[in-house]
Amino acid sequence: MLRRKLERSKASEKQVVFFDELPWIASRKSGFLPAFEHFWNSWGSRRGNLLIIVCGSAAAWMIKRVIHNKGGLHGRVTRTMQLSPFNLCEAHEYLRSRKFSHNWFQTLELYMALGGVPFYLHQAQPNLSAAQNIDKLCFEPGAPLRNEFNEVYASLFENHERHLQIIKALAKTQQGLTRAELQQKAKLESGGTLSQTLEELNRSGFIGITIPFGRTKRDSLFRLTDEFSLFHQRWIEGKRLSEEAGAHWIKLRATPRWNAWSGFAFENICLKHIRQIKTSLGIAALQTESSAWRSRPKPGEKGAQIDLLVDRADNVVSLCEMKYSAAPFTITKKYAEELRNKMQVFQTATKTRKALLLAMVTANGLADNAYSQELINNRIEIAALFEP
Structure with a gap:
């Protein structure tokens, strides 16, 4: 049918055929993909005026079945384009x-x-505050995103239960997990299936994988990076939600749990805006390598973890602390000691000879006191994260 439709047009006219959500069209029993392969190889590929565009939100499916296709579509892709979620600047615009x-x-x-x-x-309403919108979208009876979490994973992945086990394990820790730790906490067997599941989650943007400073790929840390998945696991999954409309989220914002979640969520957002952080540090044009790091303390020793460090070509390592608070963040005597310990443990464990500079990324600024003046070399505020 498609071929007959296209043949009616002049050969000199540009023809563009767009298949939206190919994974849905080419379901397992549809027979669409073999038919599409035959259509392209036997006829479409010889039409110089024909452009076929296929897209799908199931990134893992698209990569496996189209980009890395081992059958009739092998080597047929001309160009790929990954559409990522908006960054802060784009979301604000x-x-x-x-x-x-x-x-x-x-x-x-x-x-x-x-x-x-x-x-x-798009479902947020301009006449409501952020807190009111979150209430309306996620907590009120019949809220459109109340059941979104499970529906998304079920629609994107086959045997999605494995994917959910990994997401739920990662949602419980802010520091990230090694593969061995993740395997244990998610109660999954090691092997090719676990590797494939992790790759699918990473390619689809739900988790991030980083190689710690000075370590190898075997020491990679896996971290939940999808904001909505973290939000759902912390506030909706397994929770008894009210069946009455009301300021549910506004009430939760006054709890210690909200402070813990907001710190995790803000840190994740910072890790997605490393380019903007580098620009604010004045090193946008400098060759750098960003990573995380955590120590392996012996019994009786103090440990340390750094969630973002920027190893710079100018013989400097920037250690970045990321803090969310409703008011300007204050470095206390206790936290100042933690910062000194982090720098000392990092320098001792890595044996780096590079200079260490401490940067503080905050949502509402940094309170000026003796500790901030002594320890903080660079202050990065929210405006920097909203740069293009």
């Missing part, structure tokens, strides 16, 4: 285009819960 009068802090709170997925942001 999008909301502004829809008549939102939100400032950066309102956009940040919405982003911490929903991430940069346009479909989620």
Whole structure:
């Protein structure tokens, strides 16, 4: 049918055929993919005026079945384009285009819960605050995103239960897990199936994988990076939600649990905006390598973890601390000691001869006191994260 339709047009006319959500069209029993392979190889590939565009939100499926296809579509892809969620700047501009009068802090709170997925942001209402929108989208009876978490994973992955076990294990830790730790906590067997599941989650943008400073790929840390998955696991999964409309989220914002979640969520957002952080540090044009690091203390020794460090070509390592708070963040005597310990343990364990500079990334600025003046070399505030 498609071939007959295209043959009716002049050969000199440009023809563009767009298949949206190919994974849905080419379901297991549909027979679509073999038919499409035959169509392209026997006829379409010889049409100089024909352009076929295929897309799908199931990134792992698209990579396996199209980009890395081992059958009739092998080597047929001309160009690939990965559409990532909006970053903070893009999300803010999008909301502004829809008549939102939100400032950066309102956009940040919405982003911490929903991430940069346009479909989620599109459902927010400009006449409501970020907290009111989160209530309406996630907590009220019949909220459109209340059951979104399970539906997303079921639609994107075959045997999605394995993927959910990994996500749930990672949601419980802010520091990330090694493969061995993740295997144990998610109660999964090691092997090719685990590797494939981790790759699918990584390629689909749900988890991030980093190689710690001075370590090898075997020591990689896996971390949950999808904002909505973290939000769902912390606030909706297994929780008894009210069946009455009300300021549910606004009430939760006053709890210690909210402080723990917001710190994790803000840190994740910072790790997605390393380019903006580098620009703020004045090293955008400098060759760098970003990673995380944690020590392996012996019994009786103090450990340390650094969630973002930037190894620079100018013989400097920037150690970045990321803190979310409703007011300017204050470095206390206790926290100052933690920072000194981090720097000392890192220098001793890695034996680096590079200079160490401490940078503080904050949502609401850094309170000026003796500790901040002594320890902090660079201060990065929310405006930097909203740069393009």
